[in-house]
Amino acid sequence: MISPIGWIIIWIGVAFDILGAIGLVRFPDVYNRLQASTKCVTLGTFGIMVGIFLLKGFTPMGIKALICGAFLLMTSPVAAHALMKGSLHFGTKLWKGTIVDKYGEDKLGGEQIEKKEG
């Protein structure tokens, strides 16, 4: 009974990983791409790890997978935050459809939004 559930969770994880990759291509700027990739890839990979744990149970492999999943949940948002702050300080402009930029107003002297063309 556990085994099919494990496989289903693994495949859901893979599906979310693919969605994250599609989002990386479709979204317009660094910040939105980070949103898509961080969320989908974190849950996708976490799902794969939980699936492996369910398939393997309390064996060395299963427990390692579970620990990897926990580490992933803690480190992935931090990495995304570092990338995001880095691009803000580097001066990457936000997409032209962005409607508000409080960070730019407070820290960088004005909204850092791309000019609309035409």
Next chain:
Amino acid sequence: MRYIIYFIIAFCLWLLLTLSVNLDHVVIGVIVALLGTVVFGGYFTKKPMKFLQLHRLFWIIVYIPVFIWYMLRANIDVAYRVLHPQRPIKPGIVKIKTSLKSDIAKVFLANSITLTPGTMTCEIEDEYLYIHWIWVQTSAMDKASKIIASPFEKYLRRIFE
């Protein structure tokens, strides 16, 4: 005191990762855990006994399903935006205020916000957080704080403060 607890946690983690009680593995584990303690022990929480208070553990156990539920919602939300032909996004960076005081609680709040629907932490500064929001509902600080942070604050306050 906190160095000793840090060492014990690091060593237990090592034992879980290797899952063997060979002499070689244990000796290397002790060395690695000592190294980690010397380098990072100073950043560890000042009151490690907090970990052993039962009501905090209880709220951690309550918080995990809540968090996973928000994470699933976040992913379905992003999946919808990715797959929709018109790509319905209205991004922006808003500023919110949190009532949490301790650093560790703020870190967990920021991480939770990053993994939940459409929001991502750019910067923490004292009690203000700058959030990149993929679908800005309001740019007013009070309302945004209520929408983004309040679902987690009540749990995190009980866990960490």
